[in-house]
Each structure stands twice: as structure tokens, then as C-alpha cells.
Amino acid sequence: MAVVAAADLITGPGVGLLPLVSLGPAFAGLTGGWRRTVAIGVVAVALCLVLSAYDGLYGTRRGFTALLSIAGVTAAGLAAAVRRQRRETELASVRSIAEVAQRVLxxxxxxxxxxxxxxxxxxxxxxxxxxxxxxxxxxxxxxxxxxxxxxxxxxxxxxxxxxxxxxxxxxxxxxxxxxxxxxxxxxxxxxxxxxxxxxxxxxxxxxxxxxxxxxxxxxxxxxxxxxxxxxxxxxxxxxxxxxxxxxxxxxxxxxxxxxxxxxxxxxxxxxxxxxxxxxxxxxxxxxxxxxxxxxxxxxxxxxxxxxxxxxxxxxxxxxxxxxxxxxxxxxxxx
Known part of the structure; x- marks a missing residue:
């Protein structure tokens, strides 16, 4: 997110890098918990609003599209994080049962x-x-x-x-x-x-x-x-x-x-x-x-x-x- 923001500031609005801010919540959903995903998603939305205002895109169709894409990716990352944590909990339970079975067998x-x-x-x-x-x-x-x-x-x-x-x-x-x-x-x-x-x-x-x-x-x-x-x-x-x-x-x-x-x-x-x-x-x-x-x-x-x-x-x-x-x-x- 920091790299995208720096690149956007350097190149200006013509390149269209603003939607790439959504990479932050996307990777957060793959590697972190749901709280971290939500936090990074909020930061990404705030960063998108600041960059939109700087680029003169605030309130325009491009600015709205970028904001919507970040919100959508954040929601998807949140769902992925919740599902992954649930599966990790189930796997930990299965491992525990396997260890008990091993001690018996x-x-x-x-x-x-x-x-x-x-x-x-x-x-x-x-x-x-x-x-x-x-x-x-x-x-x-x-x-x-x-x-x-x-x-x-x-x-x-x-x-x-x-x-x-x-x-x-x-x-x-x-x-x-x-x-x-x-x-x-x-x-x-x-x-x-x-x-x-x-x-x-x-x-x-x-x-x-x-x-x-x-x-x-x-x-x-x-x-x-x-x-x-x-x-x-x-x-x-x-x-x-x-x-x-x-x-x-x-x-x-x-x-x-x-x-x-x-x-x-x-x-x-x-x-x-x-x-x-x-x-x-x-x-x-x-x-x-x-x-x-x-x-x-x-x-x-x-x-x-x-x-x-x-x-x-x-x-x-x-x-x-x-x-x-x-x-x-x-x-x-x-």
C-alpha cells in the first residue's frame, strides 16, 4: 500500500494506480486474522480517499470505482480470513484427537x-x-x-x-x-x-x-x-x-x-x-x-x-x- 501510494504521488492520476491499494487487504486476508484484515481495509479506504483528493478524483467515477474495489476486496479478504481461521481451529482439533489416538494405540x-x-x-x-x-x-x-x-x-x-x-x-x-x-x-x-x-x-x-x-x-x-x-x-x-x-x-x-x-x-x-x-x-x-x-x-x-x-x-x-x-x-x- 505504501509503494502504491508513493507511485501514485509520483506518476499522477493518469496511470490509474489507485485501485492497487486493494492489494493491502487482499494479502491481509491470506496471512492475518479477521481483525487485522478489517484494520488494513479501513486504512486502505482512508488512503484511497486521501489519494483521490490529491489526484482530483474525489467524487468522480474513477475515484468511486477505486473506493468500491477496495471495499469489495476487503470484504472478500475478511471472508477468507474467517474461513481460514475456522479451518485452522478444526485442524488443531483433529491433531489433538490424533495425538490422543496415538497415545492409546x-x-x-x-x-x-x-x-x-x-x-x-x-x-x-x-x-x-x-x-x-x-x-x-x-x-x-x-x-x-x-x-x-x-x-x-x-x-x-x-x-x-x-x-x-x-x-x-x-x-x-x-x-x-x-x-x-x-x-x-x-x-x-x-x-x-x-x-x-x-x-x-x-x-x-x-x-x-x-x-x-x-x-x-x-x-x-x-x-x-x-x-x-x-x-x-x-x-x-x-x-x-x-x-x-x-x-x-x-x-x-x-x-x-x-x-x-x-x-x-x-x-x-x-x-x-x-x-x-x-x-x-x-x-x-x-x-x-x-x-x-x-x-x-x-x-x-x-x-x-x-x-x-x-x-x-x-x-x-x-x-x-x-x-x-x-x-x-x-x-x-x-
Missing amino acids: LRPVPRGAGRLRVAVSYTSAVAEARIGGDLYEVVTSPQGVRLIVGDVQGKGLEAVETAAVVVGAFREAAYDEPDLTAVGERLERALERHLTQEKFVTAVLAQVQDGGAYVTLLNFGHPAPLMVRTHGEVRYLAPPERALPLGLGAHGTPGPKPYDVLFAPGDQVLFYTDGVIEARDPSGDFYPLEQRVGGLAQRDPDAALAAVRQDLMEHAEGPLQDDAAMLLLRYRDG
């Missing part, structure tokens, strides 16, 4: 149990979202520490609802059942009552007994966890045989078999969902997780997992195409 996991340390990371692919179809949970049971990391087929609220069913069933079964196979069977029964058509959930279950030197894994068609040994060896903990995901047990195929892996002090196991290994860079290359776990050398598990997540985001150079969950299980060596 993906509540904070215990950070430690004896010499075990746990860290988690969750990145949603949906803009402004806090939760999605990936899931994780850690339960301290009489049989030891048990955990699950999974990925629900599909997206949206339906995937979140299915994830809630799996997490709820795991929380009960992990504490009650004597072994991981029984826990997996409980999850299958829970999903049989919930899932429709050909929906499924990939998941990997794990158990570390108190004082045990092994981690027991049960893999339902999920990406194999990554083991990082204390001496630097990195390898995927692939199951001896592939198995169908949860929810497809009705097809009559045998379920997965648990398998043990040596888990010594200083070792780490990284559980993740396919949103991590399927993240692409601008050239289309997948994220090379096995080659990029150097950040796990940090002593603090949360900082170590944060370093991997940062490296993942830098690889993608933009929003992820799928939700990405990671859970780091570390056997502290001292």
Missing part, C-alpha cells in the same frame, strides 16, 4: 527391562498425521520381554482400526500365553473376527527371556529384522521358511515356526516396516538399510534410532510414500 513403550533397552520411531506418510497402519508394542511378561512390529495392508482409518485390533490382542496375549506360537494364534483369531475379504497384516513377534542369551522370533510375512553385532557384523534375521501374514490363516497353510538367534551383550536388533526399506531417493533407488546403520553405534538408543531416521529422510529428500516404523532392541553390555 501406540503408547510409549518401556524404555528398558533389565539390560535390554528399547527405542522407537514412527513417521507417517500422511501429511499432518500422527498415526497410520504401522504398529508396534512392547510387553514385559512372566516369560520375558515380548514385542511386535507390524504393518496393516491398506491406509486410512480402516488400517488404523485394524492396527488397534492387533495391538489390543497382543497386549493381552503377550502376558497370558506361554509361547510366541500361542500369541500368534491369538492374533489370528482376533483378526478372523475383524478382517474382511483379503486383508492381512504382516508382523514379526520377538521374545527375550530374562537372562537369556537368545532372541526368539516369529515372522508372519514381515521384512526380516536386522541384527547388528557388537563387533560390527550386520545381517538380516530371515526366518527358515516364509509364512503367510496374519489374517490369511484360514487358507489352511501352516503357520510360521519360531526360531532362535544368539543375542549377546552389545548386540542390537532393528525391527522396521517396509516403509523404511522401500523409501526411494529422487533417482528411484531404495534405502540401503543394511549399509546405513552406522548411526546405531551411538550409546543412547533413542539418539541412535533418530540418526537412522534422519538418514532415511535425507535419502528420500521429501515426504515418505509409506508409513515407516522402527523399533531398536539393544542388549546393553554394561
Whole structure:
């Protein structure tokens, strides 16, 4: 508005810059609240009257047209500001609800149990979202520490609802059942009552007994966890045989078999969902997780997992195409 006024004073009325004063309330409606829009609109009208009098246009058709255009743009900016503030309020409410849902579905996991340390990371692919179809949970049971990391087929609220069913069933079964196979069977029964058509959930279950030197894994068609040994060896903990995901047990195929892996002090196991290994860079290359776990050398598990997540985001150079969950299980060596 100041620039338009200065230009009008310099060039005179022949150029016809007076209607451009309406740019002030137009931008105010896009960036500010309704009070600010009204205030700038009043200033714009006053400025238009002063310039009209200076240019000798006061009371003429051109002066009246300029004044009318400023008033109209101010009204439009006011309506836009009110609508935008209302949508921002609604979005803040939705975010608050999403955060509450996250605390219920993906509540904070215990950070430690004896010499075990746990860290988690969750990145949603949906803009402004806090939760999605990936899931994780850690339960301290009489049989030891048990955990699950999974990925629900599909997206949206339906995937979140299915994830809630799996997490709820795991929380009960992990504490009650004597072994991981029984826990997996409980999850299958829970999903049989919930899932429709050909929906499924990939998941990997794990158990570390108190004082045990092994981690027991049960893999339902999920990406194999990554083991990082204390001496630097990195390898995927692939199951001896592939198995169908949860929810497809009705097809009559045998379920997965648990398998043990040596888990010594200083070792780490990284559980993740396919949103991590399927993240692409601008050239289309997948994220090379096995080659990029150097950040796990940090002593603090949360900082170590944060370093991997940062490296993942830098690889993608933009929003992820799928939700990405990671859970780091570390056997502290001292």
C-alpha cells in the first residue's frame, strides 16, 4: 500500500494506480486474522480517499470505482480470513484427537527391562498425521520381554482400526500365553473376527527371556529384522521358511515356526516396516538399510534410532510414500 501510494504521488492520476491499494487487504486476508484484515481495509479506504483528493478524483467515477474495489476486496479478504481461521481451529482439533489416538494405540513403550533397552520411531506418510497402519508394542511378561512390529495392508482409518485390533490382542496375549506360537494364534483369531475379504497384516513377534542369551522370533510375512553385532557384523534375521501374514490363516497353510538367534551383550536388533526399506531417493533407488546403520553405534538408543531416521529422510529428500516404523532392541553390555 505504501509503494502504491508513493507511485501514485509520483506518476499522477493518469496511470490509474489507485485501485492497487486493494492489494493491502487482499494479502491481509491470506496471512492475518479477521481483525487485522478489517484494520488494513479501513486504512486502505482512508488512503484511497486521501489519494483521490490529491489526484482530483474525489467524487468522480474513477475515484468511486477505486473506493468500491477496495471495499469489495476487503470484504472478500475478511471472508477468507474467517474461513481460514475456522479451518485452522478444526485442524488443531483433529491433531489433538490424533495425538490422543496415538497415545492409546501406540503408547510409549518401556524404555528398558533389565539390560535390554528399547527405542522407537514412527513417521507417517500422511501429511499432518500422527498415526497410520504401522504398529508396534512392547510387553514385559512372566516369560520375558515380548514385542511386535507390524504393518496393516491398506491406509486410512480402516488400517488404523485394524492396527488397534492387533495391538489390543497382543497386549493381552503377550502376558497370558506361554509361547510366541500361542500369541500368534491369538492374533489370528482376533483378526478372523475383524478382517474382511483379503486383508492381512504382516508382523514379526520377538521374545527375550530374562537372562537369556537368545532372541526368539516369529515372522508372519514381515521384512526380516536386522541384527547388528557388537563387533560390527550386520545381517538380516530371515526366518527358515516364509509364512503367510496374519489374517490369511484360514487358507489352511501352516503357520510360521519360531526360531532362535544368539543375542549377546552389545548386540542390537532393528525391527522396521517396509516403509523404511522401500523409501526411494529422487533417482528411484531404495534405502540401503543394511549399509546405513552406522548411526546405531551411538550409546543412547533413542539418539541412535533418530540418526537412522534422519538418514532415511535425507535419502528420500521429501515426504515418505509409506508409513515407516522402527523399533531398536539393544542388549546393553554394561
